[in-house]
Amino acid sequence: MRADLEIIQQWIEPGSRVLDLGCGDGAFLAHLKKEKQVLDCGLEIDTENINRCLRAGVNVVEQDLNKGLSNFESNSFDTVLLAQTLQTVERPDILVEEMLRISRNCIITFPNFAHWRHRLKLLSIGNMPQSSSLPFEWYDTPNIHHCTIRDFDNLCRDRKIKILHRTVVDFNHRSSFLMNLHPNLFGINAIYHFTR
């Protein structure tokens, strides 16, 4: 299993209700069902991924995150997860608030735009950075709201969101001394565990 998911699953209680926003092919929820007997619900809009979820026995609801989560009751899930999707939504701040309304246990992962390679590319060549975590051209990227670890820290501070854990990992989802020293410079992927 991907190391970032390995990190995330320690924050998920066995037998709890987990909402995965942008659940992809449902592999992570299928894993949580098997290992932790969670009651799963995934949201997804990609039709092929939705079919993969059905085939994997994962509950999947076809729903666009940009159209809101008002159909979910407050405090109706034990955990809400948003993995590698924050940067693709129209209003990340509203989505974060909605996550906190639905659950007290929230997890977000996103690619850190302030990684030194990205900085170097922008500074030296002057191109929009591309990397293995950001493989798209500027014109066809689904990532419309890039953010950095510092940005997300600031959002949490402004919105009085309590960060329970913050971990940064590299592309292999491993952490290192440098990353822990300067997460916003060396971290490729950020993992936040937060509540209010």
Added chain:
Amino acid sequence: MAKTISSDSVGIVTPQLIHFDERLELRSGRIIEQYDLMVETYGELNADKSNAILICHALSGDHHAAGYHDADNQREKPGWWDCCIGPSKPFDTKKFFIVCLNNLGGCAGSTGPSSIDPKTGKPFGPDFPIITVRDWVKSQARLADKLGIDKWAAVIGGSLGGMQVMRWAISYPNRLRHAVIIAAAPKLSAQNIAFNEVARQSITSDPDFHEGRYYDFDTYPKRGLMLARMVGHINYLSDRAMRDKFGKDAIEGSFGRDLRSGKLNFSYDVDFQVESYLKYKGETFSSQFDANTYLLITKTLDYFDPSVDYDFDLSKAFVESQCKYLVISFSTDWRFPPERSREIVNNLLKAEKQVSYLEIEADQGHDAFLLPIPRYIEALRSYMDCVAEELAPGAANAS
């Protein structure tokens, strides 16, 4: 000459009439003393009787969901859901034992308004009681008892069939493992009821209706039933579907206005293909379907609202249910549009039930649920494969 039947068909099937002696108390308070149900089955029931699927039909459907009745009739069309039922089809007859019945009040063999009332020796006609979805499901549960099926692997239906699936989950929360609700709604809207009322008025205002006792006059309200079906057809197709269906020969932007004879007649005869199609569909239907059954089932639809017993909160109705749900809607369905299915989904989520929901892009309107639309068929197959895997010996969480 025997016809050639493809290998993924259930082949030639024979329905059976099952008699029930036990009286059935109806929602209305009235009682049916005894009744028959016409039933068709496909596939084999396994040893622990865990692989049974119930298919619930919609307004004009019946027990004949798949395969053929007549080996010699080359022109016979297969059952109404043949694209989904058969070996290696989504409802795979190699894995499941599939049951489909003509509902009570129907006109395809089960006891209904056109059956003979043993008390009078004449057809029930308008004296046949109004049957609700809950009554149907009660009679279906008795059929399950008779077949020795304690718990369905899945109960599946589209449109009015989907409403029966919801009622199953509410009335018999422990008797199904999966509920598949397709192109349905939690209850009819005023517009839906209005269309039904136009259909009813068409039938009852036909001079041949004779207050519902047309059997005694050896006639039937042909024109009324035809009109009712024409209105229904418009409601089941989307604007897009009509443009495509009746605009084949013309350039884009013809809006489906293809002429029947290539020119305008300047009379009140049929000019456009859409007119002759509706007329043909209406006429065919009126010769095959009982008008009193049509009236009855439109009422069954109008009355459906399982939230009435739960302070009009549908989520409360679902609380006791133990099954998993699959809900599917179609983008151009304007009879029961996607937002009606989302209402069902949101109430299931509120009740903390396990639910999957798909909104299938399809041009065919409400009728799409009967058609082999690739994404739809694939989704049903994926879901049902999982249902089948739960049946396998030693499968986890098989209960």
